[in-house]
Amino acid sequence: MGFEDIKQLLTDKFGQEVVLGEEISGLQPALLIQPDRIAEVCLELRDNEKTFFDFLSCISGVDYGIGENMFGVVYHLSSIPYKTQLTLKVKKYYDRAQEGLPSFPSVYSVWRTAEWHEREAYDLVGINFENHPDLRRILLPDDWEGYPLRKDYKAQEYYHGIKVD
Template identity: 70%
Template sequence: MSFEEIKLLLIEKFGEGVVVGEETTGLQPALLVAPDQITNVCLELRNNPKTYFDFLSSITGVDYGVEAGRFGVVYHLASIPYKTQLTLKISTENDRSLDNLPTFPSITPVYRTADWHEREAYDLFGIFFENHPDLRRILLPDDWDGFPLRKDYKAAEYYKGIKVD
């Protein structure tokens, strides 16, 4: 299926509000999906015999910058039998407070590999995934302060008495 056909399939299944935009420039086009629909969209794209996106290649967190006050998640899906790829993006506004993390639904019920990818986005960007089965740090120590890939992150000088460069 073409990018346009996939977009129309999702709109037909979930209504006009499911696709909030699209990016057609660059190496791979992306559908901008309503964040609250991401789990349903992934489930449909995986189970529909016309698309069969059976492989989650990666999930990446995005910090759009302090001025934008926006965080997002990028999903790279692949259909091994159809030899096609699709990029999905979701985003939300956020005040950047460590007491109010940007929050999105987890897609671990659809793709088991999302478990590790979502943990990495949580660990490095502070993106919280609702209903994740085990959302905790994966790369940094449990007591690490902050999220190092945020644009406003300030590294501590010392961690447990050891100088941090």
């Protein structure tokens, strides 16, 4: 099943509004999905016998920059039996001045490996994943301040008396 077929399958199942757009200029085409629907879209792509995306290879948190005030998540899916890959993207506006973190639904209930990928995006970019079973830092110490992969990140000068370069 090709990219256009998958897009049609999703719009037939969820309606035209679930696919917000597509990016076809890169090495791997991507579908832009309505953020609140990402978990159910992923479940459909995993369980549908025509697609069977049984492997979540990567989740990446993205900070689109201070000027845009957008955060997103990129999902790289693979179907081992069909030898196909698909990239899904979600993004939303987030005012950096407000308290809390940008938030997206977790796909942990679809692929268990998402637990680790989502924890990494939380730890490094500061993205909250709703209904994640154990959202906490995975690479940095629990008391680390900030999220190092954000565009506005300022490294602390010292950590427990040790100079941070």
